[in-house]
Amino acid sequence: MSQRRTSSDAGRATIRDVAERAGVSVASVSRVLSGNYPVSEELRRRVMKVVRDLDYVTNAHARSLAGGGTPTVAILINNITGAAFAHVARGVEGAATLRGWLSLVGTTGDDPERELALVNLMRQQGVAAVVLLGGAYDYDEYQLRMARFARSLDAAGSHLVLVGRPPLEGDVPATTVDYDNEGGAYAMASHLLSAGHRRVLVLPGPAELTTAQGRLRGAERAFEAYGVPFDPGMVRYGPYDDEHGYSAVETALHETPDFTAVLAGTDVVAAGAMQALRAAGLRVPEDVSIVGYDDIPLASQLTPQLTTVHVPYEEMGRVALRAVADRREGGAGRRKGTDGDHLVLGTHVVVRNSVQPPSTRR
Amino acid sequence: MSQRRTSSDAGRATIRDVAERAGVSVASVSRVLSGNYPVSEELRRRVMKVVRDLDYVTNAHARSLAGGGTPTVAILINNITGAAFAHVARGVEGAATLRGWLSLVGTTGDDPERELALVNLMRQQGVAAVVLLGGAYDYDEYQLRMARFARSLDAAGSHLVLVGRPPLEGDVPATTVDYDNEGGAYAMASHLLSAGHRRVLVLPGPAELTTAQGRLRGAERAFEAYGVPFDPGMVRYGPYDDEHGYSAVETALHETPDFTAVLAGTDVVAAGAMQALRAAGLRVPEDVSIVGYDDIPLASQLTPQLTTVHVPYEEMGRVALRAVADRREGGAGRRKGTDGDHLVLGTHVVVRNSVQPPSTRR
DNA sequence: GCCCGTGCGGAAACCGTATCCCATTGTTTC
DNA sequence: GAAACAATGGGATACGGTTTCCGCACGGGC
Numbered sequence: 001m002s003q004r005r006t007s008s009d010a011g012r013a014t015i016r017d018v019a020e021r022a023g024v025s026v027a028s029v030s031r032v033l034s035g036n037y038p039v040s041e042e043l044r045r046r047v048m049k050v051v052r053d054l055d056y057v058t059n060a061h062a063r064s065l066a067g068g069g070t071p072t073v074a075i076l077i078n079n080i081t082g083a084a085f086a087h088v089a090r091g092v093e094g095a096a097t098l099r100g101w102l103s104l105v106g107t108t109g110d111d112p113e114r115e116l117a118l119v120n121l122m123r124q125q126g127v128a129a130v131v132l133l134g135g136a137y138d139y140d141e142y143q144l145r146m147a148r149f150a151r152s153l154d155a156a157g158s159h160l161v162l163v164g165r166p167p168l169e170g171d172v173p174a175t176t177v178d179y180d181n182e183g184g185a186y187a188m189a190s191h192l193l194s195a196g197h198r199r200v201l202v203l204p205g206p207a208e209l210t211t212a213q214g215r216l217r218g219a220e221r222a223f224e225a226y227g228v229p230f231d232p233g234m235v236r237y238g239p240y241d242d243e244h245g246y247s248a249v250e251t252a253l254h255e256t257p258d259f260t261a262v263l264a265g266t267d268v269v270a271a272g273a274m275q276a277l278r279a280a281g282l283r284v285p286e287d288v289s290i291v292g293y294d295d296i297p298l299a300s301q302l303t304p305q306l307t308t309v310h311v312p313y314e315e316m317g318r319v320a321l322r323a324v325a326d327r328r329e330g331g332a333g334r335r336k337g338t339d340g341d342h343l344v345l346g347t348h349v350v351v352r353n354s355v356q357p358p359s360t361r362r
Numbered sequence: 363m364s365q366r367r368t369s370s371d372a373g374r375a376t377i378r379d380v381a382e383r384a385g386v387s388v389a390s391v392s393r394v395l396s397g398n399y400p401v402s403e404e405l406r407r408r409v410m411k412v413v414r415d416l417d418y419v420t421n422a423h424a425r426s427l428a429g430g431g432t433p434t435v436a437i438l439i440n441n442i443t444g445a446a447f448a449h450v451a452r453g454v455e456g457a458a459t460l461r462g463w464l465s466l467v468g469t470t471g472d473d474p475e476r477e478l479a480l481v482n483l484m485r486q487q488g489v490a491a492v493v494l495l496g497g498a499y500d501y502d503e504y505q506l507r508m509a510r511f512a513r514s515l516d517a518a519g520s521h522l523v524l525v526g527r528p529p530l531e532g533d534v535p536a537t538t539v540d541y542d543n544e545g546g547a548y549a550m551a552s553h554l555l556s557a558g559h560r561r562v563l564v565l566p567g568p569a570e571l572t573t574a575q576g577r578l579r580g581a582e583r584a585f586e587a588y589g590v591p592f593d594p595g596m597v598r599y600g601p602y603d604d605e606h607g608y609s610a611v612e613t614a615l616h617e618t619p620d621f622t623a624v625l626a627g628t629d630v631v632a633a634g635a636m637q638a639l640r641a642a643g644l645r646v647p648e649d650v651s652i653v654g655y656d657d658i659p660l661a662s663q664l665t666p667q668l669t670t671v672h673v674p675y676e677e678m679g680r681v682a683l684r685a686v687a688d689r690r691e692g693g694a695g696r697r698k699g700t701d702g703d704h705l706v707l708g709t710h711v712v713v714r715n716s717v718q719p720p721s722t723r724r
Numbered sequence: 725g726c727c728c729g730t731g732c733g734g735a736a737a738c739c740g741t742a743t744c745c746c747a748t749t750g751t752t753t754c
Numbered sequence: 755g756a757a758a759c760a761a762t763g764g765g766a767t768a769c770g771g772t773t774t775c776c777g778c779a780c781g782g783g784c
Binding site: 386387388389390393399401402405424426427428429 | 731732733734735736738739740741
Binding site: 014015026029030031033037059061063064067068 | 739740743
């Protein structure tokens with residue numbers, strides 16, 4: 001009633017149409033096309049000609065129902081336009097394409113409901129893996145939720161991959177691809193400290209986000225290592241966007257104006273912070289040094305170019321895909337809980353022009 | 363031989379498993395789940411309980427084979443990490459999600475071979491539409507190639523949508539969603555001219571790219587309208603990236619150093635140009651004014667914030683999806699060549715802080 | 725009390741492809 | 755020259771759903 005095929009709807013050609021028109025059986029056409037069975041040259045020519053004439057392509061749904069089919073990987077992401085995760089997506093997509101895999105993309109918009117709906121949708125699609133990108137909100141429910149996803153997917157012959165999130169606790173069938181978040185922050189803060197900065201404004205990001213927590217922890221550890229007391233009053237949480245960077249600096253300039261450097265949780269936050277400093281008549285890095293995190297293209301487009309922590313986002317994407325591909329080839333029956341299900345990639349500081357020893361002027 | 367199911371592979375639960383376990387027929391389960399047929403409360407409860415127990419989800423492939431299924435839209439893009447087209451992708455994806463549609467993403471990497479392969483792949487997937495993003499290279503072959511795509515997809519009950527590309531000539535079953543590219547460039551150039559600039563360095567982009575051509579044309583028209591002779595020697599073609607912006611300005615500072623403004627084909631190019639100017643000891647906008655095109659987030663993150671042309675990328679994505687959705691609801695049999703298959707969205711100048719009347723100093 | 729209409733559940737026919745198994749033909753070997 | 759064999763094509767079936775067509779049981783009206 002709601003949907004009906006009109007007779008005028010030619011629809012797409014089926015393998016039967018091809019077989020009929022070529023005067024051969026359906027099985028033969030299938031064999032010519034998949035090429036995994038010996039066929040005579042004559043048959044191949046006849047079939048291929050009709051295929052070209054009809055502009056026939058096989059129906060992927062039917063094919064995957066019948067057993068064959070292209071493996072598909074689903075990429076779930078909060079926000080496509082975030083540069084960092086766009087790079088991960090590119091890594092996954094690129095590696096997938098290289099193997100002839102397909103990639104589906106869905107955005108969750110930070111909504112747990114949509115996340116659930118999307119995971120189920122992907123389960124319906126029979127995807128080979130679901131890759132979940134981005135820092136997680138560290139609510140109690142998170143672990144349970146992800147564990148449930150992992151088990152559901154696993155039971156359906158699929159697999160959950162967490163990228164840029166903390167690994168799951170316990171014996172959960174999921175793979176985690178992570179980077180040395182805390183270590184990067186440690187190195188970055190050390191860089192500032194060794195340049196002589198002592199009063200540092202820290203903008204870690206949203207307090208509940210695991211990446212922000214790790215970056216803050218790294219900074220604290222660096223202060224400790226340098227024997228410099230860490231002042232919690234210099235920490236200002238807020239979203240990972242330039243507006244927060246701007247307003248946080250603006251406020252700090254009133255409340256704790258003695259800082260000589262800004263440790264931003266993200267390059268984008270650093271960009272906002274830089275603007276606020278400029279608006280206040282302060283020069284970067286002469287008056288205030290500033291560093292970011294992520295090393296997205298923006299970092300080198302700012303003036304001065306931003307010293308930041310390089311995170312191998314694209315590589316993480318590739319690694320994530322390789323992990324699921326390997327697991328799929330190596331027999332799906334691999335024992336759960338085996339190692340190799342938590343991969344950690346390194347980070348490193350990229351020194352550019354936004355850091356200078358503190359000026360004596362301020 | 364290559365692939366075999368082990369008996370230990372539980373696989374996913376089928377509708378038959380659910381039916382059996384609930385002690386009802388397969389048809390009943392299907393009806394409960396799709397909800398388009400009256401079922402007793404008792405039946406619904408029984409079935410839903412088993413569905414939850416088994417964590418069952420329907421097989422999307424089987425479903426779409428049998429007629430139903432979620433419509434899917436394919437987004438084909440050169441480079442996921444380009445900010446502008448990431449926004450279009452978000453528009454498409456968001457609108458798709460809103461209607462319960464799915465989105466597939468593929469990247470072509472500017473390779474015509476891959477583009478062809480992907481279009482065919484999407485055809486196999488039976489997608490409702492293929493959305494092709496990005497400026498096109500204006501080779502002779504382009505029109506033929508796209509026309510072929512359009513007809514193939516149309517014959518298969520799908521549809522081709524070109525976003526940010528010039529419309530196809532002749533009676534081709536495709537939809538184009540475009541923006542007033544030339545008009546935006548015209549307005550942008552006029553803005554510079556009315557500020558008093560006469561010697562303007564123009565960096566339109568790659569000479570063969572349709573968007574670059576349009577932007578250059580708009581600038582020329584503005585010069586004409588202002589009665590200012592347009593000097594072709596001030597035009598420097600090159601890729602849409604910051605390195606080109608940098609090197610073009612660097613060269614120009616040697617060869618034609620009398621320019622007082624830079625008209626960049628893209629915000630990213632403008633960012634590179636700005637860096638080169640700074641490196642040469644020139645201030646923006648005091649010594650040289652600079653404008654971009656696209657209005658991506660970067661534009662407002664630079665210092666000074668960039669005056670640029672706003673292109674409604676996300677809106678274009680939404681419009682593109684709406685176009686295919688409408689066409690699908692309104693009966694696929696809509697006469698080809700009817701109007702409504704070329705939509706043009708407006709652009710406008712966003713004035714920020716990177717333009718100032720030319721200084722007398724230089 | 726009987727008949728008929730209504731509402732709900734079941735059996736079966738597809739959807740388009742891959743593949744197993746068997747039949748046929750041509751080739752080789754004794 | 756016949757039999758065994760390799761090569762190749764065809765028929766049938768399975769994949770997991772949706773949907774149409776039916777039949778059954780139940781209830782109300784006469």
